[in-house]
Amino acid sequence: MRNVVRSLFIAMTVLGFTSGAEAQLVAAYVVADQTTGYVLEAYKGEVKRQIASLTKIATGKVVLDWASKTNTDLAEQVVVPPQAIEEAGAVNPMGLLPNDLMSYRDLLYAALMQSDNTAATTLAYYVGAALRPAGGERMRELGAVEVFVSQMNALARTLGMERTLFVNPHGLEPLKGLQPYSTALDMVKLTAYAMKDPAFRFYVSQKERKVSFNRGGQVFQYLLRNTNELVGTEGIDGVKTGRTAKAGECIIISSQREPEITQQGGTTLVTPRRLNVVILGAADRIAAANQLLSRGWTLYDHWAAAGRPMGNQAVER
Numbered sequence: 654m655r656n657v658v659r660s661l662f663i664a665m666t667v668l669g670f671t672s673g674a675e676a677q678l679v680a681a682y683v684v685a686d687q688t689t690g691y692v693l694e695a696y697k698g699e700v701k702r703q704i705a706s707l708t709k710i711a712t713g714k715v716v717l718d719w720a721s722k723t724n725t726d727l728a729e730q731v732v733v734p735p736q737a738i739e740e741a742g743a744v745n746p747m748g749l750l751p752n753d754l755m756s757y758r759d760l761l762y763a764a765l766m767q768s769d770n771t772a773a774t775t776l777a778y779y780v781g782a783a784l785r786p787a788g789g790e791r792m793r794e795l796g797a798v799e800v801f802v803s804q805m806n807a808l809a810r811t812l813g814m815e816r817t818l819f820v821n822p823h824g825l826e827p828l829k830g831l832q833p834y835s836t837a838l839d840m841v842k843l844t845a846y847a848m849k850d851p852a853f854r855f856y857v858s859q860k861e862r863k864v865s866f867n868r869g870g871q872v873f874q875y876l877l878r879n880t881n882e883l884v885g886t887e888g889i890d891g892v893k894t895g896r897t898a899k900a901g902e903c904i905i906i907s908s909q910r911e912p913e914i915t916q917q918g919g920t921t922l923v924t925p926r927r928l929n930v931v932i933l934g935a936a937d938r939i940a941a942a943n944q945l946l947s948r949g950w951t952l953y954d955h956w957a958a959a960g961r962p963m964g965n966q967a968v969e970r
Contacts, residue, residue: 679941680901680934683837684949686956687845687907687927691963693952694945698838701816702933705895705903706744706768707840708824708833711805713765713856714847716776718808719784720757721852727758730867731779733771736798741770742825747875749775749866759864765856766879768894770823777801777822798822812846814839826899837931840905844892844929848907857891860884881906883942892929894938901934906942910950913957928953 681697692698720727735751747763749755749771755763757779763772781801785792792800798821805819817835826832847853862877880894881904888908895903909927916922928949935941956962 678936679932681837681931682933682941682945683841683929683931684945684952685841685845685929685931686953686961687848687909687929688925689961689963690842690845691956691961692838692841693928693949693956695838698841699816699836701834701836703826703833703897703900704824704835704840704933705897705900706770706824707835707893707895707903707905707931708805708819708822709764709768709773709895710840710843710847710893710905711808711819712773712776712801712822713761714843714850714853715801715804715808716757716761716780717850717852719780719804723783725757727761728756730754730756731760731775733775733866734778737771737774737778740774740798740821740823740825744768744770744823744825747771747864747866750868752868754867755864759866761856762859762862762864762877764823765853765893766859766862767877768880770825773823774798774821780804809839809843812839812842814842817843824895824897824900826897837933840931840933841929844905844907844931848891848927848929854891857881857893858884883939887943887946889946902936902938903933904935904938904942905929905931906946908946908950926953926957 681700681702683692683698684694685692733749733751733753738751746767746769760772760776763769777798781797785800802819809817817839818833820831820833860879863874864877865872865874883889883906888910889906891907892905907929912926913924930942930945930949932938932941
């Protein structure tokens with residue numbers, strides 16, 4: 654356990670951090686066990702920051718939760734609304750236009766794999782519209798996307814993400830008004846929740862995916878490429894990247910190893926081994942993610958050898 658207690662200081666050395674230089678390399682990070690939520694290591698984990706397109710983890714999970722509860726067929730096609738194009742900014746890699754038809758499923762792939770803002774807003778528009786009638790008088794006064802965002806924030810509160818505010822489904826910072834924010838510790842809670850869902854795990858684990866949309870009766874295909882270039886390496890099967898000028902480079906990765914199997918008398922115990930790493934404001938998110946994942950597994954092994962105690966989490970306060 655001594656290594657766990659000393660982990661913050663050692664991690665700074667491993668990552669090449671020096672006094673006063675931390676913010677230039679990684680503004681904040683958390684390494685946590687997926688199964689228990691135990692935080693193995695954190696740096697400025699409670700500091701509010703912009704998180705850019707990491708926001709789309711919440712977007713995707715609200716859509717999947719809604720589809721599951723309503724038995725909605727994700728193969729159903731919806732019309733891309735003009736609002737989705739207007740809010741997308743420059744992040745519309747497929748070149749979608751108003752009135753294009755695309756399935757919920759392919760919109761989810763586009764939003765989660767290639768961080769497509771148009772896809773994320775289209776999903777929010779239709780799911781929000783479906784949720785609005787059952788939301789009471791206050792909800793009926795909101796626009797469809799606003800209703801959807803309220804569900805993103807409701808999910809955050811349910812998960813104990815008390816230092817998080819979502820203001821849109823894509824993560825861009827508005828030119829005026831409320832600004833979105835979260836923390837590394839809050840985002841590791843959201844990641845753990847999302848990665849429990851096999852459907853979500855499948856979406857974010859794809860390196861490439863061919864999707865299609867219909868424009869005026871003609872079908873167009875597009876090959877999505879995951880912006881998380883670490884997928885498929887070191888057991889990494891997700892989760893999401895993000896980048897804006899304010900947020901810097903952000904990434905969340907989830908990595909699994911073969912489960913630990915032990916015998917207790919006549920009982921076989923199977924303990925999953927999965928780490929989630931959240932990195933906000935990195936100078937080089939890929940290098941930082943690789944280094945922290947390696948460090949995280951070392952800390953995990955020490956923690957597991959000590960019996961996986963749940964006290965004295967290595968969190969900077």
